[in-house]
Amino acid sequence: MDMPLRDAPADATDLEHLRQEADRLRDEQSWADAAEAYGQYLRLCAEDGPIWVQYGHCLKEGGDPKGALLCYREAERLLPEDSDLQLQIGHALKLLGRDDEAFSAYALALTLDPGNVFARAELMGGELPSDPLPKPAPKPASPPRPAPALTRAVDGALVFDASDLLDYFRHNRAPTGIQRVQLNIIREALAADAEATTLVAFDPRTGAWKALxxxxxxxxxELSATGADTREAEWVALVATVTGMLRGAAPHAFAPDSALVNLGTSWWIPDYLRRVREAKSRFGIRYIPFVHDCIPLEVPEHCAEGLVNEFARWFAGLCLHADAVLVNSESSAEDFRRWQRAVLPRLEIPCFRVPLDAAPPMAEPGALPEPVRDGRPYVLAVGTIESRKNHLMLFQAWLALLRRYGPAAVPDLVCVGKRGWMAEEALRLHARLPLLRGKIHLLHEVPDTALAALYGNCLFTLNNSHYEGWGLPVTESLAHGKLALVPDHSGFRDSGAAGAIFFAPGSLPDLMEKIWRLASDPRHREALEARLAGRFRLRSWAEVAAQLVRDARAGAASRLPAPWARAVPPLGLAQPLGLLPGPEPSLAMALADLLRQGAGWSAPEPWGALACLGASALRLALPAEAAGESLRVYVELLGQAEPCVLTLRALREGGAAVAETVTLGVAERRFAMLVLPAAEGGDLLLSLEPASGSEAEAGRVGVCSLMACRATDHAARLDYLESRALIRLPG
Incomplete structure (x- = not known):
């Protein structure tokens, strides 16, 4: 990537004119000419980070993603906290086929700005309009303010983490399955005992929870249930109020022995479990997540690859941090236990089943959506339109029924749900055939009032997922007195036990036969509905919330070992700090996260993690075999954009320290080694500090891996060095 040369502008006025000319060319999409103008500008103003972004964008659009990535990396040096810049880095890496690195860049973008909708779309596999040209960011007017003091905790409270719910509301309004569960349970817990119920949300910018x-x-x-329009002024103002309040709030101080209960998902929040670990150490909290399903592990072929990898790493880390888990069905409980034992075979994490067999809050039915407002009969399918929900098989069934019996005899199919990932084949089939388009209606962003009307007027409901943790639409269907036709597997067996009609999973003939019988034989359908009404009883959400609170308190009473004591690796085993790929969780994934201690770490990347000198340390639990042995400790380091001199200081907990000073050049990879004298016990602690007299007080260094072995174990040393060297060989 060579910058074009021109005669230098004579003064600041000419310089500003050059920048404006570059902007104009960019807006006209004259990428080569714009890149030339931005390059000349940067020859004269090399520290203008936003213009480096513009230069990179023009190169990327002009077909040079490698050159673009170099520009973005230069901008990153100047704008380390810019979320949109990380988004652009992710796009460039994606174009270069470096998908894992791109995923990490998107995750960092979301960490820096949880409202970055484009980064979230990349991580979640959703679709959004192309992001606009990044505009130069304004320079900060003043240095950041000091962090506010901690807020006071409420003794004895269950602390519900609403992070996932609030993140959803930043980009959506009408709640779906997991969001409905969270809203109902938290609302009822507050109604039952507001004094003992605290709400918090995680702020990735500060790595702290804030009181909500x-x-x-x-x-x-309340407002989420009244409509689906995210642009409505009242909704926009409320979301802005919550977002602004959380950004300015002080970190929450947990009461000792309180339980942090996460009813949503957290796998997508970078470094979430490290912050849980810090809160456990600082406040003595218990961590109790709700595991709604293990779908990315059970059917990874129906999930985006990035999601599978991230979920596997999260699940592995959860096994080291959770004091108990909540699940919704026997299927989810069995899945959790099986995968947990694969990571930690000698540990049994308490697992409490909280069935979601609750009647949904009955919204006052509103008007039916336009496609079925004329009174035509229809079948209702509620769920995200994605590969796992298997709409393709539903569309194929409808097509076969239409061709066999004719459009006049076959009811319409109304599919309610957002568009998800990997549903292209089903959507192509629907779009290609007018016969299907006239009988199958895809509805998005349906408010609760319209959904209530759809449930109340449908013939029956239909779900065909490849896998479910529970299946909340089944519960909602039965609560409205409507039969639910579902495959006989996974969580459907729990949610549909009281009255669902089951068909053989994957059997198109069986599905078609049962659809036609229910649709064409009113007496048969009415008889089944009458039997359903006579034996089906749902709990209230107040009852579900009461059970969950009891189980969470019981889980909080467990006394499992601290995270670093749950799995002690043998001596001589390499411990990478980077993001390990799935599709299955492993102990190595959990240990990669667990090694990092202190507030100076950045979120991990595929190669390792960045450590801020003076605020970062490594902790490795040592096995009993290490007692009385002298140890060799190896640390694989990676230099950054500036040369660095650092001191590695290692000791066994409670023992004497040894130190080694290391000089790292730009992008230099080096193995440092320390020898620890024999001691009786204690974990290995290793701090990364600026070298005495070094000017790099806030310097950063990359850490790729760690290994401890007996000082006499030459084979382990050679295996480690050779294995790490092979990782770096070009492929």
Missing amino acids: PTALFLDLA
Whole structure:
């Protein structure tokens, strides 16, 4: 990537004119000419980070993603906290086929700005309009303010983490399955005992939880049920109020022995479990997540690859941090236990089953959506339109029924749900055939009032997922007195036990036969509905919430070992710090996260993690075999954009320290080695500090891996060095 040369502008006025000319060429999509103008500008103003971004964008659009990545990396040096810049880095890496690195860049973008909708779309596999040209970011007017003091905790409270719910509301309004569960349970827990219920949300910018006022949560819950328009002024103002309040709030101080209960998902939040670990150490909290399903592990072929890898790493880390888990069905409980034992075979994490057999809050039915407002009969399918929900088989069944019996005899199919990932084949089939387009209606962003009307007027409901943890639409269907036709597997067996009609999974003939019988024989359908009404009883959400609170308190009473004591690796085993790929969780994934201690670490990347000198340390639990042995400790380091001199200081907990000073050049990879004298016990602690007299007080260094072995174990040393060297060989 060579910058074009021109005669230098004579003064600041000419320089500004050159920048404006470059902007104009960019806006006209004259990428080569714009790149030339930006390059000349940067010859004269090399520290202008936003213009480096513009230069990179023009190169990328002009077909040079490698050159673009170099520009973005230069901008990253100047704008380390810019979320949109990380988004652009991710796009360039994606074009270069470096998908894992791209995923990490998108995750970092979301960490820096949880409202970055384009980064979220890349991570979640959703679709959004192309992001616009990145505009130069304004320079900060003043240095950041010091962090506010901690807020006071409420003794004895269950602390519900609403991070996932709030993140959903930043980009959506009408709640779906997991969001409905969270809203209903938290609302009922507050109603039962507001004094003992605290709400928090995780702030990735500061790595801390912030208290969420009850009144704001209840306002969100109420307003989310009245419509689906995210642009409505009242909704926009409320979301902005919550977002601004959390950004300015002080970190939450947990009461000792309180339980952090996460009813949503957290796998997508970079470094979430490291912050849980810090809170466990600092406040003595218990961590109790709700594992709604293990779908990315059970059917990874129906999930985006990045999601599978991230979920596998999260699940592995959860096994080291959770004091108990909550699940919704026997299927989810069996899945959790099986995968947990694969990671930690000698540990049994308490697992509490909280069935979601609750009647949904009955919204006042509104008007039916336009496609079925004329009174035509229809079958209702509620769920995200994605590969796992297997809409393709539903569309194929409808097509076969239409061709066999004719459009007049076959009811319409109404599919309610957002568009997800990997549904292209089903959508292509629907779009290609007018016969299907006239009988199958795809509805998005349907408010609760319209959904209530759809449930109330349908013939029956239909779900065909390849896998479910529970299947909330089944419960909602039965609550409305409507039969649910579902495959006989996974969580459907729990949610549909009281009255669902089951068909053989994957059997198109069986599915078609049962659809036609229910649709064409009113007496048969009405008889089944009458039997359903006579034997089906749902709990209230208050009952579900009461059980969950009891189980969470019981889980909080467990006394499992600390995270680093749950799995002690043998001596001589290489411990990478980078993001390990799935599709299955492993102990190595959990240990890669667990090694990092202190507030100076950045989120891990495929190669390792960045450590801020003076605020970062490594902790490795040592096995009993290490007692009385002298140890060799190896650390694989990676230099950054500036030369660095650092001191590695290692000791066994409670023992004497040894130190080694290391000089690293730019992008230099080096193995440092320390020898620890024989000691009786204690974990290995290793700190990364600026060298005495070094000017790099806030310097950063990359850490790729760690290994400890007996000082006399030459084979382990050679295996480690050779294995790490082979990783770096070009492929």
